[in-house]
Amino acid sequence: MAVNFVRPIIPKLTKDPWAIQFDAAGHLKHLLTIEGLGSSWITRILDTAEGFMSVSDREIKKVPLLRGRTVVNLFFESSTRTRTTFELAAKRLSADVLNINLSTSATTKGESLLDTLRNIEAMQADMFVVRHEQSGAAHFIARHVAPHVSVLNAGDGWHAHPTQALLDAFTIRRIKGDFAPLRIAIVGDIKHSRVARSQIHAFNSLNVGELRVIGPRTLIPNDIEPLGVRVFHDMRAGLKDVDVIIMLRLQRERMEGGLLPTEQEFYRLYGLTEEKLKWAKPDAIVMHPGPANRGVEIESRVADGPQSVILEQVSNGIGVRMAVMALCMSAES
Amino acid sequence: MIQNPPNLGIDLDPVRHPEGCRPGIDCDTWVIRGARVLDPSLNLDTQTDVYIADGRIVGLGEAPAEFASQQAETIQAQGQWLIPGVIDTWARLREPGLEHKATIATETLAAVSGGITTLCMPPDTDPVLDSIAVARFIKRRAQLAGRARVAAMGALTQGLKGELLAEMAELTEGGCVAISNAHYPVRDLRLLRRALEYAATFDILVVIQPQDPSLAKRGCAHEGVIATRLGLPGIPVSAETAPLAQLLAIMAETGARVHINNLSSRAGVRLIAQAKADGLPITASVSAHHLWLSEMDTDALCGNTHVQPPLRSLRDRDALREGLADGTIDCVISDHQPHEMDAKLAPFPETEPGISGLETLLPLVLKLVDDGLITLSRALNALTQRPAQLFGFTDSGQIALGARADLALINPDTFWTLDDTTLLSAGRDTPFMGWDFRHQITMTWVNGKRVFSRSEPLSAP
Numbered sequence: 001m002a003v004n005f006v007r008p009i010i011p012k013l014t015k016d017p018w019a020i021q022f023d024a025a026g027h028l029k030h031l032l033t034i035e036g037l038g039s040s041w042i043t044r045i046l047d048t049a050e051g052f053m054s055v056s057d058r059e060i061k062k063v064p065l066l067r068g069r070t071v072v073n074l075f076f077e078s079s080t081r082t083r084t085t086f087e088l089a090a091k092r093l094s095a096d097v098l099n100i101n102l103s104t105s106a107t108t109k110g111e112s113l114l115d116t117l118r119n120i121e122a123m124q125a126d127m128f129v130v131r132h133e134q135s136g137a138a139h140f141i142a143r144h145v146a147p148h149v150s151v152l153n154a155g156d157g158w159h160a161h162p163t164q165a166l167l168d169a170f171t172i173r174r175i176k177g178d179f180a181p182l183r184i185a186i187v188g189d190i191k192h193s194r195v196a197r198s199q200i201h202a203f204n205s206l207n208v209g210e211l212r213v214i215g216p217r218t219l220i221p222n223d224i225e226p227l228g229v230r231v232f233h234d235m236r237a238g239l240k241d242v243d244v245i246i247m248l249r250l251q252r253e254r255m256e257g258g259l260l261p262t263e264q265e266f267y268r269l270y271g272l273t274e275e276k277l278k279w280a281k282p283d284a285i286v287m288h289p290g291p292a293n294r295g296v297e298i299e300s301r302v303a304d305g306p307q308s309v310i311l312e313q314v315s316n317g318i319g320v321r322m323a324v325m326a327l328c329m330s331a332e333s
Numbered sequence: 334m335i336q337n338p339p340n341l342g343i344d345l346d347p348v349r350h351p352e353g354c355r356p357g358i359d360c361d362t363w364v365i366r367g368a369r370v371l372d373p374s375l376n377l378d379t380q381t382d383v384y385i386a387d388g389r390i391v392g393l394g395e396a397p398a399e400f401a402s403q404q405a406e407t408i409q410a411q412g413q414w415l416i417p418g419v420i421d422t423w424a425r426l427r428e429p430g431l432e433h434k435a436t437i438a439t440e441t442l443a444a445v446s447g448g449i450t451t452l453c454m455p456p457d458t459d460p461v462l463d464s465i466a467v468a469r470f471i472k473r474r475a476q477l478a479g480r481a482r483v484a485a486m487g488a489l490t491q492g493l494k495g496e497l498l499a500e501m502a503e504l505t506e507g508g509c510v511a512i513s514n515a516h517y518p519v520r521d522l523r524l525l526r527r528a529l530e531y532a533a534t535f536d537i538l539v540v541i542q543p544q545d546p547s548l549a550k551r552g553c554a555h556e557g558v559i560a561t562r563l564g565l566p567g568i569p570v571s572a573e574t575a576p577l578a579q580l581l582a583i584m585a586e587t588g589a590r591v592h593i594n595n596l597s598s599r600a601g602v603r604l605i606a607q608a609k610a611d612g613l614p615i616t617a618s619v620s621a622h623h624l625w626l627s628e629m630d631t632d633a634l635c636g637n638t639h640v641q642p643p644l645r646s647l648r649d650r651d652a653l654r655e656g657l658a659d660g661t662i663d664c665v666i667s668d669h670q671p672h673e674m675d676a677k678l679a680p681f682p683e684t685e686p687g688i689s690g691l692e693t694l695l696p697l698v699l700k701l702v703d704d705g706l707i708t709l710s711r712a713l714n715a716l717t718q719r720p721a722q723l724f725g726f727t728d729s730g731q732i733a734l735g736a737r738a739d740l741a742l743i744n745p746d747t748f749w750t751l752d753d754t755t756l757l758s759a760g761r762d763t764p765f766m767g768w769d770f771r772h773q774i775t776m777t778w779v780n781g782k783r784v785f786s787r788s789e790p791l792s793a794p
Binding site: 112113114132134135136137139140144156157158159160194197221222223224226227 | 562682683
């Protein structure tokens with residue numbers, strides 16, 4: 001079957017803010033966004049992750065690559081899943097891990113982000129894993145951090161969540177192999193989703209056959225096509241011949257902003273039910289970055305069904321995050 | 334010889350004059366020889382000598398009979414341009430209220446170093462400029478600084494809250510040149526209509542910054558390709574055009590003179606052009622940075638391109654340039670907003686909007702002339718004569734016999750770079766750091782006193 005190629009025409013910025021991700025020798029130092037990595041670095045990360053997957057199956061689930069290093073989980077926004085997988089990944093690499101939840105402590109006391117950063121830096125940290133509610137926060141931290149510290153973006157505002165996109169690419173590659181013949185559809189709240197933005201860059205870098213986004217106009221930004229996607233507002237048309245369906249989490253706050261009338265209407269139109277799943281290819285896989293709102297964007301029977309790979313995503317997340325940590329700390333196995 | 338107007342409450346002169354000043358000591362006499370004298374209001378473009386005494390221009394070409402040539406200081410200005418001092422109608426000086434960012438003293442020095450001789454301050458000070466007392470305080474501070482004239486704009490509503498009208502007649506009698514609600518919206522359209530009617534009664538100019546707060550809610554960048562890509566909350570063009578269209582509908586029924594501040598979009602320029610064609614008494618300004626930057630310069634790392642209204646698309650930028658060239662947009666402003674370093678040291682959406690713009694206003698507009706986008710006379714008109722007309726500075730903004738000696742001398746062919754050593758404003762928040770410019774201001778006079786000289790920039794006036 002012929003696949004329509006949609007070539008991304010990514011708008012150019014006058015400055016290249018992503019260059020900061022690499023050190024002078026061209027080695028990955030920070031992971032802030034998928035942009036600028038290119039297929040070679042993404043493939044390298046995925047290949048490295050493949051090597052780390054076996055660590056989790058060993059009796060002693062540890063490799064000594066980051067022994068004596070300190071990884072600080074700096075979470076300005078609450079998170080359970082992402083933080084625990086980062087923590088587990090660091091521990092399996094034998095690093096010391098410090099979890100700092102800042103949404104309730106320093107910043108509410110009026111301390112500036114930079115002051116907080118300097119204080120933790122003074123504790124001789126080697127890596128910051130950062131989640132922040134504002135777009136661009138991880139870049140800001142990477143720009144101002146001490147030169148020996150690596151920064152991993154664990155989600156900043158609506159901007160980027162690169163490790164999530166990488167683990168999704170990893171999961172797809174393990175199941176489907178090559179990206180070129182694939183049609184991937186991302187469904188739901190694209191506008192406010194850092195996951196969607198990173199996925200769009202990752203899948204396009206990996207030369208995916210066709211990338212679609214599906215949702216109502218309120219949840220899809222006007223200027224999304226230049227990033228390399230086809231926009232669908234109708235679920236049936238959008239899911240036709242699709243190999244991978246990625247459902248995004250719908251935040252409850254979206255109802256208050258007048259973006260949607262009710263959860264029920266969203267579920268009726270875009271919620272992934274067993275019936276709608278039949279519109280895709282019979283061997284299509286269903287993914288979700290979690291945590292899923294069952295009965296809002298996805299039916300329980302689909303989330304737990306045979307085509308769902310949601311739990312695989314979670315376990316793959318540990319391997320991918322180990323790979324990113326090891327590569328950024330120049331400790332490739 | 335020259336008659337001064339009677340001093341009604343607050344005058345705009347920062348330099349004490351003529352009461353209590355000693356001729357030749359406090360009131361300087363100057364001869365500026367051989368400069369290319371440019372004044373669009375009189376179609377003046379000629380090489381001649383200019384004589385200054387008692388705060389005014391007393392001779393063009395030849396000295397007047399009573400001119401004390403011995404006491405006069407002479408400037409040999411061959412090869413340089415002498416222009417009327419720039420009038421910047423929208424600049425925040427941060428005093429009173431935010432003195433940790435900047436003060437009237439620091440910013441008026443920055444202004445004169447950029448060839449600006451008159452600044453209009455919006456009323457969003459703390460306390461709000463809705464009483465004569467605050468206007469007097471600002472005048473006093475400007476007098477003490479003794480650099481540029483500082484004209485205040487009074488508040489449109491009390492405390493800028495958009496609930497009750499401010500005493501706009503008293504404010505303007507006391508010296509305020511216009512009234513405005515700054516960037517605070519007047520949500521109640523009935524109140525806005527009455528404010529315009531009341532202002533029309535006394536022929537007061539109303540300055541409006543059109544931005545709908547609900548459409549712009551939490552936005553920090555133009556809603557377009559870049560904001561979509563970087564995941565920045567967007568401000569749509571309709572945030573500007575929707576309130577503008579409402580305002581035009583109300584204007585058709587009230588007759589008040591309205592000046593639209595800081596237009597940012599192509600659609601906005603078209604609305605203004607249409608309203609002017611319909612004969613509405615509307616005028617508009619654009620900031621110098623909107624003429625040069627676009628969303629493409631919005632860098633997720635650096636808050637120095639975070640401005641309100643946001644930098645829009647290249648199409649919008651080009652429409653603003655065209656609007657300025659054809660006169661749809663009347664004047665250019667600096668939209669000066671100096672910030673302390675910390676205000677910009679945060680993730681982009683959390684940085685405070687606004688940039689330091691006084692020192693780049695004139696160089697950026699002259700750069701448009703260099704690129705052939707507007708004529709020199711239109712550029713100078715938009716910076717001097719037009720704002721003088723609109724805001725009622727009747728005897729500034731021109732180089733004529735008897736006019737106020739508010740002048741700037743420019744070296745038109747000296748390449749210089751904006752950097753930490755050349756920038757004088759307390760606000761270092763400019764996206765133009767590292768830009769090269771061709772026109773450099775060498776000297777500035779306000780009221781016949783030399784208030785700035787490039788060779789000794791920090792000397793007291």
